[in-house]
Amino acid sequence: xxxxxxxxxxxxxxxxxxxxxxxxxxxxxxxxKEVASRVDADQTVSGSDVNIEARNGVxxxxxxxxxxxxxxxxxxxxxATPGVKEVDTSKLKTTKSEHPLDDTFITAxxxxxxxKNKLFGDDPAPVMSxxxxxxxxxxxxTGTAKNKQQASNAxxxxxxxxxxxxxxxxVTVDSKK
Numbered sequence: 001x002x003x004x005x006x007x008x009x010x011x012x013x014x015x016x017x018x019x020x021x022x023x024x025x026x027x028x029x030x031x032x033k034e035v036a037s038r039v040d041a042d043q044t045v046s047g048s049d050v051n052i053e054a055r056n057g058v059x060x061x062x063x064x065x066x067x068x069x070x071x072x073x074x075x076x077x078x079x080a081t082p083g084v085k086e087v088d089t090s091k092l093k094t095t096k097s098e099h100p101l102d103d104t105f106i107t108a109x110x111x112x113x114x115x116k117n118k119l120f121g122d123d124p125a126p127v128m129s130x131x132x133x134x135x136x137x138x139x140x141x142t143g144t145a146k147n148k149q150q151a152s153n154a155x156x157x158x159x160x161x162x163x164x165x166x167x168x169x170x171v172t173v174d175s176k177k
Contacts, residue, residue: 028054031083035059038077045070045077050092052078057085061092068094068101072108079112086162087112103134106163110139113157130154130171137165144174 032054039045039052050063059078065071071094078087089105110132130143139158145151151171158167 027083028056031057031059031081035078035081035084038081039074042073042077045073050074057083058088059084059086060088063092065092065094067096068104070094071101072104075105075108076112076115079109080115082116084116102163103136106134106137106139106161107132109161110134110158110164113161114154117153117157129174132158134164137163139164139167141167141169141171143171145171146174148173 032052035054036052039050045065050061050065053060053062059081061074061078065074071089071092074092075087075089078084087105087109089101092101092105094101114130114132129145130141133140133142139161141154141158145154151169151173154171155167155169158164158169
């Protein structure tokens with residue numbers, strides 16, 4: 001009798017885990033399709049030879065872009081897509097880079113988080129009025145926000161990006177915006 005209980009438990013556990021895997025795979029497939037669709041719609045990255053894959057909510061970008069701007073756009077589009085937890089750029093290369101790619105990718109991820117938060121989040125972030133630059137993992141935010149909350153949200157979102165060592169903000173509040 002005890003043996004039969006263990007077999008039943010093992011069977012139901014296997015069914016449960018396979019169901020979870022199927023749902024995760026379906027979610028990842030939909031996420032991958034959504035990111036690929038958004039990338040295809042952007043004319044500025046049409047010359048890129050990049051593969052897009054989703055696993056557990058993480059978008060993996062592999063391949064080569066012509067410029068760091070194309071790479072940045074790919075990362076920004078991916079980061080701004082709802083459901084994307086992170087963008088892995090460890091196997092993304094560029095043939096002509098003007099800046100260290102790690103810094104380019106961090107900047108793009110921060111901008112993507114700003115955009116995703118503006119479109120789908122509860123806490124507004126100043127997307128168009130704040131500039132983002134990254135040097136050696138340190139993110140520099142400059143520009144204006146409508147209020148103190150927007151300025152704080154910009155810093156919070158920048159700090160949430162993997163690879164950011166520090167955030168320096170000179171964002172000022174301009175209540176006329």
